[in-house]
Amino acid sequence: MKRWLDSSWTQEMRVEIDTNLMMVPMLGEKEGISEKDIEKLQPLIQNIHGQLEEEKSQGRLPFLTIPFDLSLAPQIKKFVQGTKPWVENFVVLGIGGSALGAKALQTALSHPHYNLLSKTMRKGFPRLFVTDNVDPDGFKALLDLLEVRKTLFNVISKSGGTAETMSQFLIIRDLLKKKLGNRKEKEHLVITTDPVQGVLRKIAEEESFQSFEIPSLLGGRFSVLSAVGLLPAAMCGIDIEELQAGAREMAGRCQNPSLWENPAYWCACLSILSYRHLKKNIRVIMPYGDSLKGMGEWFCQLWAESLGKRYNLKGREVWNGQTPVTALGATDQHSQLQLYMEGPGDKVFSFLGIKNFAGLIPLPKLYPKMEELAYLGGHSLNQLMQAEMKATRLTLAQNGRPSLLITLPKINPYTIGQLIFLWEMETYICGRLMGINPLNQPGVEEGKKMAYAFLGRKGFEREGKEGESIFKPNKKYIL
Amino acid sequence: MKRWLDSSWTQEMRVEIDTNLMMVPMLGEKEGISEKDIEKLQPLIQNIHGQLEEEKSQGRLPFLTIPFDLSLAPQIKKFVQGTKPWVENFVVLGIGGSALGAKALQTALSHPHYNLLSKTMRKGFPRLFVTDNVDPDGFKALLDLLEVRKTLFNVISKSGGTAETMSQFLIIRDLLKKKLGNRKEKEHLVITTDPVQGVLRKIAEEESFQSFEIPSLLGGRFSVLSAVGLLPAAMCGIDIEELQAGAREMAGRCQNPSLWENPAYWCACLSILSYRHLKKNIRVIMPYGDSLKGMGEWFCQLWAESLGKRYNLKGREVWNGQTPVTALGATDQHSQLQLYMEGPGDKVFSFLGIKNFAGLIPLPKLYPKMEELAYLGGHSLNQLMQAEMKATRLTLAQNGRPSLLITLPKINPYTIGQLIFLWEMETYICGRLMGINPLNQPGVEEGKKMAYAFLGRKGFEREGKEGESIFKPNKKYIL
Numbered sequence: 036m037k038r039w040l041d042s043s044w045t046q047e048m049r050v051e052i053d054t055n056l057m058m059v060p061m062l063g064e065k066e067g068i069s070e071k072d073i074e075k076l077q078p079l080i081q082n083i084h085g086q087l088e089e090e091k092s093q094g095r096l097p098f099l100t101i102p103f104d105l106s107l108a109p110q111i112k113k114f115v116q117g118t119k120p121w122v123e124n125f126v127v128l129g130i131g132g133s134a135l136g137a138k139a140l141q142t143a144l145s146h147p148h149y150n151l152l153s154k155t156m157r158k159g160f161p162r163l164f165v166t167d168n169v170d171p172d173g174f175k176a177l178l179d180l181l182e183v184r185k186t187l188f189n190v191i192s193k194s195g196g197t198a199e200t201m202s203q204f205l206i207i208r209d210l211l212k213k214k215l216g217n218r219k220e221k222e223h224l225v226i227t228t229d230p231v232q233g234v235l236r237k238i239a240e241e242e243s244f245q246s247f248e249i250p251s252l253l254g255g256r257f258s259v260l261s262a263v264g265l266l267p268a269a270m271c272g273i274d275i276e277e278l279q280a281g282a283r284e285m286a287g288r289c290q291n292p293s294l295w296e297n298p299a300y301w302c303a304c305l306s307i308l309s310y311r312h313l314k315k316n317i318r319v320i321m322p323y324g325d326s327l328k329g330m331g332e333w334f335c336q337l338w339a340e341s342l343g344k345r346y347n348l349k350g351r352e353v354w355n356g357q358t359p360v361t362a363l364g365a366t367d368q369h370s371q372l373q374l375y376m377e378g379p380g381d382k383v384f385s386f387l388g389i390k391n392f393a394g395l396i397p398l399p400k401l402y403p404k405m406e407e408l409a410y411l412g413g414h415s416l417n418q419l420m421q422a423e424m425k426a427t428r429l430t431l432a433q434n435g436r437p438s439l440l441i442t443l444p445k446i447n448p449y450t451i452g453q454l455i456f457l458w459e460m461e462t463y464i465c466g467r468l469m470g471i472n473p474l475n476q477p478g479v480e481e482g483k484k485m486a487y488a489f490l491g492r493k494g495f496e497r498e499g500k501e502g503e504s505i506f507k508p509n510k511k512y513i514l
Numbered sequence: 515m516k517r518w519l520d521s522s523w524t525q526e527m528r529v530e531i532d533t534n535l536m537m538v539p540m541l542g543e544k545e546g547i548s549e550k551d552i553e554k555l556q557p558l559i560q561n562i563h564g565q566l567e568e569e570k571s572q573g574r575l576p577f578l579t580i581p582f583d584l585s586l587a588p589q590i591k592k593f594v595q596g597t598k599p600w601v602e603n604f605v606v607l608g609i610g611g612s613a614l615g616a617k618a619l620q621t622a623l624s625h626p627h628y629n630l631l632s633k634t635m636r637k638g639f640p641r642l643f644v645t646d647n648v649d650p651d652g653f654k655a656l657l658d659l660l661e662v663r664k665t666l667f668n669v670i671s672k673s674g675g676t677a678e679t680m681s682q683f684l685i686i687r688d689l690l691k692k693k694l695g696n697r698k699e700k701e702h703l704v705i706t707t708d709p710v711q712g713v714l715r716k717i718a719e720e721e722s723f724q725s726f727e728i729p730s731l732l733g734g735r736f737s738v739l740s741a742v743g744l745l746p747a748a749m750c751g752i753d754i755e756e757l758q759a760g761a762r763e764m765a766g767r768c769q770n771p772s773l774w775e776n777p778a779y780w781c782a783c784l785s786i787l788s789y790r791h792l793k794k795n796i797r798v799i800m801p802y803g804d805s806l807k808g809m810g811e812w813f814c815q816l817w818a819e820s821l822g823k824r825y826n827l828k829g830r831e832v833w834n835g836q837t838p839v840t841a842l843g844a845t846d847q848h849s850q851l852q853l854y855m856e857g858p859g860d861k862v863f864s865f866l867g868i869k870n871f872a873g874l875i876p877l878p879k880l881y882p883k884m885e886e887l888a889y890l891g892g893h894s895l896n897q898l899m900q901a902e903m904k905a906t907r908l909t910l911a912q913n914g915r916p917s918l919l920i921t922l923p924k925i926n927p928y929t930i931g932q933l934i935f936l937w938e939m940e941t942y943i944c945g946r947l948m949g950i951n952p953l954n955q956p957g958v959e960e961g962k963k964m965a966y967a968f969l970g971r972k973g974f975e976r977e978g979k980e981g982e983s984i985f986k987p988n989k990k991y992i993l
Contacts, residue, residue, distance in 0.1 A: 358853060
């Protein structure tokens with residue numbers, strides 16, 4: 036790996052966060068965040084900083100320590116090598132945190148039309164499908180497409196009780212048995228689940244399926260750097276050790292106790308101030324680069340589930356949460372920007388920039404006499420992309436809309452690893468600053484129980500009746 | 515077509531809108547909308563209704579009349595037939611309204627892995643690529659993939675001045691000349707633009723490129739049922755006449771002067787009341803079905819650009835706009851639902867349901883002794899999907915969060931045509947109720963000019979200087 040040979044590489048590949056367009060000097064007293072407001076958070080940050088080490092050492096924050104598990108990548112890579120000779124399709128059966136990480140990593144680090152490439156162009160790695168829904172037509176369409184004998188299925192569920200994933204599992208389990216018979220089927224399924232608990236672990240052990248572990252206290256949305264995200268990535272030939280190394284690089288920077296120098300503390304402080312002081316209830320992630328769109332969508336889960344909480348840690352009802360939205364630059368300038376410029380001042384923006392794209396695409400000098408085309412000739416798509424991002428940031432600022440810019444020097448596993456760690460830690464710290472629990476998700480339980488009731492699962496009769504009882508539709512309101 | 519043979523078909527395929535969970539009887543006085551509030555809008559609606567006919571007859575609202583242009587589809591289908599023998603790839607070069615419609619139609623009506631199918635499975639129709647960004651790496655990756663001699667490019671820009679699309683055009687124009695020589699290249703490019711104005715029309719005429727027209731007063735976000743959306747759809751074998759017929763069916767229902775019976779008026783009234791009275795500044799579109807995700811994204815542009823306006827028609831500063839978000843059910847229950855349930859009460863929901871999926875996927879009865887799996891056996895993915903949507907709607911209602919449900923009897927061009935027309939007209943009417951102009955987009959001009967300046971285009975020096983002048987970054991705020 037290049038970075039071990041050249042010590043300046045790590046420095047060159049550092050992710051940079053420019054928050055100038057969030058702050059009072061550039062946005063003014065009314066629209067910006069002041070140093071004074073930030074300083075007021077220093078004691079809280081100090082307090083949290085003190086507790087972090089203890090929590091980590093007790094194993095309560097595995098998302099912070101998992102990049103340091105050096106045994107994980109070799110284990111995954113060995114598995115990948117073993118399956119490579121026969122696997123043409125790798126199918127992830129998972130939903131939410133069991134799917135979004137794999138999708139984000141592939142969008143960021145594989146060819147944009149990866150599944151359309153020939154096996155040679157894919158360097159012998161299989162195609163990747165992430166089926167994160169239970170749409171009957173979508174699922175059937177996928178199964179029609181795949182030759183089962185060349186397909187490896189990866190069931191991912193921490194609890195082993197996720198209805199959507201377990202339904203997919205039942206269908207695939209049955210299919211494998213019917214198509215391949217009892218001996219061969221074992222090779223075609225790999226399970227990623229809790230090391231001890233849940234039915235999936237039980238099934239893996241009783242039936243000797245291949246399996247990977249998700250550390251017990253690692254929630255789905257924080258699991259991308261465990262086997263949950265790393266196995267699918269490695270199956271596509273992504274350098275997962277570099278991903279981990281990038282995360283460790285950011286982890287190093289995020290050990291600094293000073294909020295003025297610690298990227299996670301700094302971003303978390305700006306986030307809570309944009310929410311509480313500037314009253315921004317929407318956070319827009321705006322990557323300028325197709326490869327980062329999946330990272331935006333992965334972040335949307337992380338942010339929404341972690342911070343959307345009805346009660347704070349003292350039990351007071353707070354209905355807390357900032358709604359995350361991903362908008363792709365430059366594309367969504369032609370979709371959402373009109374609203375961002377002229378709609379309500381309810382948004383704070385996080386731009387993601389790429390300093391150096393992999394290639395340079397020059398714009399030829401054609402039609403020199405047509406003014407609408409002539410000015411483009413001699414430039415490049417690269418320059419156009421950068422000009423558009425800069426113009427969007429500055430015109431938003433002129434309208435009093437705050438933004439920060441995270442710049443990745445290049446798109447590679449090392450920079451993506453940094454971004455993952457930064458966002459995970461920012462989210463966790465922001466939750467702590469808000470006084471809520473960023474690691475649970477109590478709000479979806481009621482809906483799950485009601486769905487169980489509608490499917491006739493025993494023990495959930497009350498939830499079913501309560502749901503039905505409010506639903507007395509009036510025909511007048513149906514058109 | 516079946517529906518001409520069987521008169522009950524049209525009735526069966528009617529899109530239905532259930533708004534019960536928006537209203538006071540089910541949500542209560544505080545969280546619901548009352549009939550009294552709706553009645554108050556009746557005079558305004560009556561006023562708008564009276565003006566609509568006149569505006570239509572003056573040709574000012576082409577999005578309402580274009581489904582009735584019966585000459586368009588045959589013209590497009592003839593073109594498609596002519597290119598079918600040699601075209602393997604159809605590439606849309608367009609952004610925003612020139613891309614989102616084509617993407618939405620394909621996601622809704624083609625196989626979910628359409629580009630992975632063999633040509634036989636695609637019934638001889640070409641693969642479709644919509645390149646709606648200027649990411650240099652993304653663009654290069656696409657070009658690497660395509661054999662130019664078997665590829666047809668469709669440049670779409672109403673004005674002919676869109677920087678992103680014109681940049682793509684320059685690259686492709688140059689590529690065709692180099693790879694194919696002057697005679698052949700004409701076959702590989704088809705232009706969709708204004709009938710009279712702009713450089714693209716000029717180029718089409720001077721160089722005799724094949725072309726289609728976008729009616730002069732038809733804005734990008736309302737253009738999906740013009741050649742902008744219909745040509746790419748027809749290239750993939752989608753029945754565009756059924757799309758138009760569906761739109762006409764909804765147009766018929768939307769001629770009713772009573773807001774209690776006119777789906778567009780009814781939805782527009784509920785929308786403005788959810789924004790103004792209930793203070794919902796976020797509108798979540800939640801389709802339960804993979805095929806409808808693109809429709810949600812298409813709607814997001816329509817809603818954001820049409821309603822996000824700084825000034826009302828009287829020139830008063832209003833900073834109007836409701837932020838649209840698409841969340842896919844059941845997938846995003848595992849990503850956003852926690853926030854929707856327990857976060858701030860700032861959202862109103864539009865569920866999209868599919869009454870009958872194309873196929874039925876049963877869940878096998880395996881593991882009868884494991885309670886977490888046993889209850890699923892004997893059901894189907896279809897039932898699971900419906901149970902989840904119902905449970906999500908009802909638990910949101912229990913938390914006081916309003917929602918409506920649009921049900922498509924099936925996914926086909928006829929029902930999708932209805933949905934398109936409904937949403938276009940609802941958006942327009944809602945803009946009129948809000949007192950703003952839903953057809954323009956003045957807020958993106960400043961950013962465009964600044965980007966021109968950064969690329970050195972003459973005449974935009976002032977915008978460039980103004981942009982640079984506010985940008986004096988402090989190193990302290992860069993981490």
